[in-house]
Amino acid sequence: MSDWMEIDPQALRPLADQHDRVAADTLEWARPPREWLDNFLPTYGKIAYPVYTALERYYDARERAGKRLAGQHQQTAAALRAAADAYEQTDADIARQVQQAGDPDSAGTAPSPVATAPGATTPGTVPAATTPLTTAGAGESGSVSSPVNNGLGNAAVPTGGAAAPDAAQPGASSTPAAAAAASPTGPVAAVAPTDPASTAGSAAGTPPAGPPAGSAPPAGPMMPPPMVPPVVSGAPAGGGTTSGGDGTPPMTPMAPFANALNNARDKAAEPNFVVGDAPDxxxxxxxxxxxxxxxxxxxxxxxxxxxxxxxxxxxxxxxxxxxxxxxxxxxxxxxxxxxxxxxxxxxxxxxxxxxxxxxxxxxxxxxxxxxxxxxxxxxxxxxxxxxxxxxxxxxxxxxxxxxxxxxxxxxxxxxxxxxxxxxALAGWPNLQDKVAAVADDKLRDRAFGLAADANTRIGHTTAATPEAAVVRRLRDNILTELQQGRQIPRDWWDELRDADDLLAATMLSRRVDVRRVDLGDLRLDDHAETLRALVFERRCDELLMLLAEDVTRQDLRDAVYAHVQIMGHPLYSAAPETVVAPEIDTAAREEVLVSEADLVAPDADSARTVVTAGVPLETAGVAAPPTGAAVPPTVIAPETGRGGGAARNG
Incomplete structure (x- = not known):
């Protein structure tokens, strides 16, 4: 099987020796400098007695802490050696069982027990029933009621094949067919059916083929729930299918980010191997x-x-x-x-x-x-x-x-x-629905409408800085050519990207270093308006550059996001009309996908996110409100900072 793990017992003993050495070094470090302390008062006199008592307390606390830490290392070393001995004993027992299974003279002797995890069964034995066995009615297969496996959700617990109808009798036990076939001597209580129909019909009533219900979950804190892969819709509640006829449960697929989190946590725990030092x-x-x-x-x-x-x-x-x-x-x-x-x-x-x-x-x-x-x-x-x-x-x-x-x-x-x-991260589910409703042959027209609309709006509301004047002329030329259905030369797009990069570099000197301003004392000033105008210019560039290639539905979603970064800004509507920009006739192509009505006074289904304590969870995890969810507004915007004109403190 693919899900196997090779453990070399000889690799555990060097780790145990390392823990012993760390324990010895820790004890040596924690030992108080007794000779120096005994000579402290004779050297410095009685005036230094308060310092002497403080040193005594310090070294005593350090010694006790060092002994505790050294004891933990010693316990870990002992556990590693015990695990190595147990693995070697298990290997020897399994080898002896294999030899006895191939020896015809040993058919009447039972193999020695194998050291296994609590609740697991050994080859050649029938697992004891840990839960009540329900007797099925006429024409129904038997079923065993058992708890859900620890560490797996209800929808992630796979089930094995159902027992044959004539095997579901009171007092009978069930064992997977693979375990029965591997048993050289033990009795067989049930045989898995070969009829796929009977297997599918009774799969929901069979016990899980994974670890026993009494097994303990893996140690360590759990990662946040939203990083756990969602349950596949349509999966039967309480179980799925097995990966093979041996009843082995399939590995539950882990989402990429959840897998990366687990790997990162393992890496964080590797360097020191200190007992009780859990990663953050x-x-x-x-x-x-x-x-x-x-x-x-x-x-x-x-x-x-x-x-x-x-x-x-x-x-x-x-x-x-x-x-x-x-x-x-x-x-x-x-x-x-x-x-x-x-x-x-x-x-x-x-x-x-x-x-x-x-x-x-x-x-x-x-x-x-x-x-x-x-x-x-x-x-x-x-x-x-x-x-x-x-x-x-x-x-x-x-x-x-x-x-x-x-x-x-x-x-x-x-x-x-x-x-x-x-x-999706920004919310506005109504806009996401609009994008989903656009026909494939209208994607480019809608993206063009957003780019032209944003360019016109910014031209009406903000005066062009010297840096922005160049990029505005480029946008106007490209939009005019696109409106007339002409191909845009590649060097025009390259020139637009270069001008946009120049805007990004210009914004570096316009951003404010607020390290001298105390936390909570930031105030809106008049200089922020210039930087905000440059940000709007870059969003217009972004909208237009999406038209450089064939527009996909994802490109249209990105275009809507960039457009909302302008129209959805809380201070955009307050900007006065200062200049007049060339009008780009978007009606000839398609109506603008996003309007003020989509962003002002949203209904309950598209309300903005608010900070809320939420519903208490059994396990703390990432439980951010669903994007666009309607929840009680428990956080109110502060009065300061919403009106312009006040300079930043500091």
């Missing part, structure tokens, strides 16, 4: 997600930085991600795990957080805003750049990591069953 799951989650984002984003924009945080509260955990461009802009081609949230979609975020250099500051401000109102607290924070020391001092008990590098542990550049694109 929230930090691992945030670091793995950020590393995958950085790998998927690549060089999407000059100076783009990212941060990820984990907040926990009565309802579980919330995973937040943001960039330092606009309101946490996400580039196309990045797919984040379900349950991830962008702070800017949560009611109560402040426009004063825009335009700052440090994305970790945004998440720290969010934690301070949401904490008192929803009972959540920051537990992990990672950033692609350096985290402000003031944030580290303010959240001293929070696990943090700066300058997280890209990683290939998980590929977030391709969609999977447990990831969503940026439009």
């Amino acid at each position: 799951d929230d930090l691992i989650l945030a670091r793995t997600l950020l590393g995958g984002i950085l790998s998927a984003v690549g060089s999407a924009a000059v100076g783009l930085q990212w941060a990820v945080s984990v907040l926990r509260g009565p309802g579980g955990a919330m995973v937040l991600v943001t960039s330092n461009e606009g309101r946490g802009w996400l580039p196309a081609g990045v797919y984040l795990p379900e349950g991830t949230t962008v702070p800017w979609t949560v009611e109560g975020t402040d426009a004063a957080w825009e335009g700052i250099t440090d994305p970790a500051r945004v998440l720290a401000e969010f934690a301070m805003m949401a904490g008192p109102r929803s009972g959540v607290r920051l537990t992990a924070l990672v950033s692609s750049t350096d985290i402000d020391p003031a944030i580290q001092a303010r959240f001293g008990d929070v696990s943090m990591q700066s300058a997280v590098p890209p990683t290939d542990d998980v590929d977030l550049s391709v969609p999977t069953d447990d990831t969503v694109d940026r439009l």
Whole structure:
């Protein structure tokens, strides 16, 4: 079978020796410097007696802690040696059974028992019934009622073949056909049916073929639930099918991000092997997600930085991600795990957080805003750049990591069953439905309508800076040619990309370094309007560059996201009309897919996300509200920072 694991007992004993050496070194380190302490008072006099007593207390506490730690290492060493002995004894017993099975003179002797896990059966024996056996009625097959396997959900517990009808008698036991065939001497209580119809008809009533119900789940804290792969719809409740006739359960497929989390946690636990030193799951989650984002984003924009945080509260955990461009802009081609949230979609975020250099500051401000109102607290924070020391001092008990590098542990550049694109992450289910309803032959027309509409809106509401004037002329020329049905030369697209990169570089000097401003004191200033206008220009470029190739439905979803980044901005509607831009007749192509009616006063089904404590869970995990879900608005936007004109403090 493919799911086997080879363990060399000889590899366990060197590990035990390592633990013994660490225990000895720990005891040596913890031993108090008795000779130095005895000479302390004679050397420094009675005036140093308070220092002497403090030293005595310190070295006594260190000795006790060292002895405890050394004892844990010694226990681990003993457990490793016992495991090695048990594996060797098991190998010897199995070899003896194989020899007896091939010896005709030993047919009447039962093999010696094999050391197995609690509740497991040995070859040649019939497993004892641990649950009541129900007698089936006439024409029905027997069934055994047993608890669901630990570590597997109801829909993940596979079942074996059903017992034959004549074998389901009171007091009878059932054993898989493969185990019965492998038994050289033991009695056979039941034989698996060969009729596929009878097997399918009684599969729901057979006991699970996996580990026994009494087995303990794996040690260690569980990873957040949304990172666990969803149950395949249509699977029968309580069981599935087996992978073969031997009753072996199939391996439950693990979603890519959940698999990456497990691998990252294993790597985090490898270097020290200290007993009781469990990895920080929230930090691992945030670091793995950020590393995958950085790998998927690549060089999407000059100076783009990212941060990820984990907040926990009565309802579980919330995973937040943001960039330092606009309101946490996400580039196309990045797919984040379900349950991830962008702070800017949560009611109560402040426009004063825009335009700052440090994305970790945004998440720290969010934690301070949401904490008192929803009972959540920051537990992990990672950033692609350096985290402000003031944030580290303010959240001293929070696990943090700066300058997280890209990683290939998980590929977030391709969609999977447990990831969503940026439009789904932003919410607006009504817009997602609109995209889904567009016919295939209308995808390009709708994308063109969004690009032309955004270009016209920005031309009406913002005056072009010297940097933006060049890119506006390029957009106008390309849109005019596209409207007339002409092909755009490749060098025009290249020139537009170069101009957009220049805008991204220009934004670097416009972002504000707020390290001198205390947490919670950020205020909106007039200079933020210039940076916001450059962000809108880049979204217009993004919309237009989606038309450089054939437009797919995913491209249209990305176009809607970029368009909403402009129209859905809380300060966009307040911008006065300052200039007049050339009109691009979008009516000749197709109506604009997104309008103000889609974004203003959404109904209950498309309400924005709010921070809430949520429903208490049996196990703490990632339990962010579903995208676009309607929940009671427990967080109210602060009054400060919503009106323009006030300068930043500091």
